[in-house]
Amino acid sequence: MSTRSDRRWAELARELEFTRLPELRRQAEGWRTGLTGLTALLAVLVLLKGRDDLAGLPAWARDSxxxxxxxxxxxxxxxxxxxxxxxxxxxxxxxxxxxxxxxxWTEQETARVTRALAWASLCCVLGVVLVVGARGGRWGVSSARAHPAGGGGWYTGR
Structure with a gap:
């Protein structure tokens, strides 16, 4: 690399200190939009399909x-x-x-934004996992009730 190239890279590295927080804010705006949309979608699905899908389950499964x-x-x-x-x-x-x-303040705010973004993504992943778990548990209980042990499955052993 040339000396001029090295100087330019060093200059970019110095400027990065002043652009880090705005970059994090833009990244957080994308996450906010995505999480808000996902939350709204799941809320609509639960409201539209929740009650009638859970009504036929045993009390423990419905409560879970x-x-x-x-x-x-x-x-x-x-x-x-x-x-x-x-x-x-x-x-x-x-x-x-x-x-x-x-x-x-910029250093502290950069740390707070990074931490909030990490927690936001963790909450998102855990929320989706819980929704999948609730739906999967509902299907599992419904399937077990429809096909009790030893009877009615696709393979009866005969």
């Missing part, structure tokens, strides 16, 4: 599925709120006019 769906909805909502916080920040008490104060 309802608990899983509620926990999933709470996780997805929490993930959405964390993504909003990461994208837009929290209302600040003061306006920072000093260079060092602004630098400290």
């Amino acid at each position: 599925a309802t608990g899983l769906l509620l926990a999933a909805f709470l996780l997805l909502t929490t993930g959405s709120l964390l993504a909003v916080r990461a994208a837009h920040g929290a209302p600040e008490r003061e306006i920072l006019l000093g260079g060092q104060a602004l630098r400290r």
Whole structure:
């Protein structure tokens, strides 16, 4: 590499310090949009299909599925709120006019945004896993009731 190229890379590295927070904010906005859409989609699915699908289940299965769906909805909502916080920040008490104060705030805010984004993505994944678990458990219980042990399966051993 040439000296000029090395200088340009060093200059870009110095500028990165000043562009990191805006980049994280843009990333968080994408997550916020995705999580909000996913939460809305799952809420609509639960509201439209929830009651009649769970009505024929035993009480323990119905209660378990309802608990899983509620926990999933709470996780997805929490993930959405964390993504909003990461994208837009929290209302600040003061306006920072000093260079060092602004630098400290930027470093702290970058850490908070990164942490909020990590928690938002974890909440999203766990929420989807719980929805799948609730639906899978419902199908498993329905299948077991339709085909009790030893009778009615696709293979009867005869």
